[in-house]
Amino acid sequence: MGSIDPVFALAAAVTVGAGLLVVIQRNPIYSAISMLACFLGLAVIYLRLEAPFLAAIHVLVYTGAILVLFLFVIMLLNLKPEELGVEYPLKVRGLIAAMCLGLFGLIALPLWQDKRELPPKSSLPAGFGSVETVGHALFVDYALPFELISVLIMVAVFGGVLLAKKKL
Amino acid sequence: MISHYLIVSAALFAIGAYGVLARRNLLIILMSVEVMLNGVNVALLAFARLYGQSAGQLFVLFVMGVAAAEVSVGLAILIAVFRNRKTVDTGDLKSLQG
Numbered sequence: 524m525g526s527i528d529p530v531f532a533l534a535a536a537v538t539v540g541a542g543l544l545v546v547i548q549r550n551p552i553y554s555a556i557s558m559l560a561c562f563l564g565l566a567v568i569y570l571r572l573e574a575p576f577l578a579a580i581h582v583l584v585y586t587g588a589i590l591v592l593f594l595f596v597i598m599l600l601n602l603k604p605e606e607l608g609v610e611y612p613l614k615v616r617g618l619i620a621a622m623c624l625g626l627f628g629l630i631a632l633p634l635w636q637d638k639r640e641l642p643p644k645s646s647l648p649a650g651f652g653s654v655e656t657v658g659h660a661l662f663v664d665y666a667l668p669f670e671l672i673s674v675l676i677m678v679a680v681f682g683g684v685l686l687a688k689k690k691l
Numbered sequence: 692m693i694s695h696y697l698i699v700s701a702a703l704f705a706i707g708a709y710g711v712l713a714r715r716n717l718l719i720i721l722m723s724v725e726v727m728l729n730g731v732n733v734a735l736l737a738f739a740r741l742y743g744q745s746a747g748q749l750f751v752l753f754v755m756g757v758a759a760a761e762v763s764v765g766l767a768i769l770i771a772v773f774r775n776r777k778t779v780d781t782g783d784l785k786s787l788q789g
Contacts, residue, residue: 527695528695531696535695539699539702539703539706542703542706545710545719545726546706546709546713546714546719551718551719551722558722561729565729568696568699568733568736569733572696572737572739573740574736574739574740574751577748577752580752584755584758585725585729589725589758589759592762592763592766593722593762596718596769597718599770600718606778607779608715608716608779608780608783609715609782610714611715619709619712619713620709620713622712623705623712626705627704627705630697630701630704630705631697631701631702634694634697634698634701635694637692638692639692639694640693641693641741648745652745656745657745657748657752660746660748660749664746668749668753672753672757675757676759678760679759679763682763682764682767683764683767684767685767686767686770687766687767687770687771689774
């Protein structure tokens, strides 16, 4: 393996560690706070991948909207410790953990052979990852998917109101 | 190296898969789905960077849009379930089991 970019290594460690905390924490409020660390680490990884606009949008959408929505619902439900439910027995969880470790190995092992370096920054097209480039591609080349996403979000708005409302 | 980013992506995906399969709290299952989606985003951005294509960055934007829609509907379902059944444990939700 080549040398590891230290900023990336730190961000990756924070992201994966916080990701693990999200799934092993019993109380969802701690999971949500771990998810905050996970998302901020991811934003740093996005910056390392020359995607400053995506990093900003990621922080806005994930920590600004999705995480706040999760925290809002956690506070709305106000679960007591005995309402958190029971977990699967340790044996079942161990088996699933082994399966997921196998899944990780299956994806990661062939990657050890992959020695491709990322091309130097100077070889990228001008303005790669900037608002102009992404915006141009979004509104010129991918205008139809963009419109479809807006339809999907509209449906989600209606669905959310319909499902969560007590009486229509 | 591109493989470092892809390994982080695989790790996040596997962690999220564990959360979805092994946990019974609906809130944590939804959070694990978010972690899985983010793992995929890292892979998409790594390939966008490798090939110098901004289309990969656009797919990440679309994944974020879908994730936002998914989480809003998912949390609305969770609230409806909790209001009717007073539980967020998937083990207690077996009225379709017959």
